[in-house]
Amino acid sequence: MRTSSLRAFGPSFVALWWFYFLSFVAGFLLFPVVPLHLRDLGAAIAESGRFQSAFWIGSGLGCLISGPLGDRVGQRPLLIWSTLAAAGFFATYAFLPVRWAFFLLAPLHGLMWSALRTGALAWVGGSLALERRSEGLALFGMAAPAGVAIGPLVGVWLYPRVGFRVICLTFTVVLLGLFAMIRKLPGGERVDTEPRPGFGWPESWVLLPALITFLLGFGDGPMAPYSAQEARGLGLFWPSAYLTCFALGMVGIRFLLGVLGRGLSPARLIPVTLGLALVGNTLLAALPGGQVRHIVSGLTYGAGFGMTQTLMFTHVISLAQGERRGAAVGALYFAFDAGVALGSLGLGWVMQAAGFRWGWGVGAMLVVPALLLSFRLGRPAPAAA
Helix, strand or coil, rough: HHHHHHHHHCCCHHHHEEEEEEEEHHHHHHHHHHHHHHCCCCCCHHHCHHHHHHHHHCCCCCCCCHHHHHHHHHHHHHHHHHHHHHHHHHHHHCCCHHHHHHHHHHHHHHHHHHHHHHHHHHHHHHHHHHHHHHHHHHHCCCCHHHHHHHHHHHHHHHHHCHHHHHHHHHHHHHHHHHHHHHHHHCCCCCCCCCCCCCCCCHHHHHHHHHHHHHHHHHHHHHHHHHHHHHHHHHHCCCCCCHHHHHHHHHHHHHHHHHCCCCCHHHHHHHHHHHHHHHHHHHHHHHHCCHHHHHHHHHHHHHHHHHHHHHHHHHHHHHHHHHHHHHHHHHHHHHHHHHHHHHHHHHHHHEEEEEEEHHHHHHHHHHHHHHHHHHHHCCCCHHHHH
C-alpha cells in the first residue's frame, strides 16, 4: 500500500497503521516459532499447539473486556499500557526454561494483545469520517496481512540462525518503541464526559456476525502453529510458504476488490469471500504434493479469509452505535479468538491422531455453516432505529 494513500487520512492514521502492522508482525512471529521451540524442548505435535490455544483463549476473553473498557477510558490509554505489558511478556519468554511456563503465560499475553487489536481498530473506526470509513478501514486492514506475511517469514528464517532468545529480546525492543510512539500520539481519548451506566455490552444483532466469525476462526486455528510443522516434516525448502502466501492473498484481494467491489455493501460480499476461503482450505486438505499445495492454498485461503474479516468488521463498525463500537469490535474479536483457540487445540489432536490433512479437512468443513449463515447478514433493525 502506497504511503501517500495512508497520508491522505492524516498522521494519526499513519502512526496507527504502523502500530497495527508491527503488532501483527510480533504476534504472528510467535505463533509458528514458539511451537517449533516447544518441539525442540520435547513437546509432541498436539502439545506444541497448546501455546496458541492458551494465547487465543486469553485474547478472546480479553476482547470482551478491552472493547467496552476502551469505550469508557479511551483507546490511547488502553494501547499505552497493553503495549508495555506485551513487551514484558516477550522479554520473559526469552528466559523461560520449561514448556509449562509458556502455557501459563500465554493467556495473560493474549489478554494484552486483545487490547492492542480492539483499541487500534476502534480508534481508527471512530475517527474516520462516515463517507470515507469503508475506504479507510480497507486501507487499515492492509496492516494485518502485511504483518502476517512478514512475521512468520522472519521468525522461521531467524529461529535456526539466531535462536529463540535473540528473537524475543529483539521484539521486546520493537514493542518498547511502539509504547513510546503511542504515548506521543494525539487523540484516542474519551470525547464525552457524561457518566455511562454499567458496562457497555454489544447489541444483540452482533451475535450473528460473531457466530460466523467464530466458525471461520475455528477452521483457521491450526494454520499458524501447524503449517510450518507440516512443511518441516515434509522437508519443504520454504517452510513458511503457507503463511506468507496466505498474507499475500489477503493483500491481493484488497487491490482486486478496490477496483471491482466499489459500491457493494460488505454484507453482499461476505458470502463470496467465505466461498473463496472454503476453496482454499479444501485445497490444503485435498491437493497432492507439498510446496505447491502450500503456496496455492495459502494464496486462495488468505484472499477469502482475510477479506471476510475486514468486511465483517466494516459491516459491524458501520452499524454499531457510537458508544458501543468498541464493545462490538471486542465481541467479534472474542468470537474469532475463541474459534482459533478451540481449532488449534481440537484440530491439533486430529492431526496427531490421523495426520495433517485430516485436520485441514475438518477445518474446511467448518467454513460451510459460516457460508450458509452469511446470507442472513443485513442491516439490523436496532441499529437503524
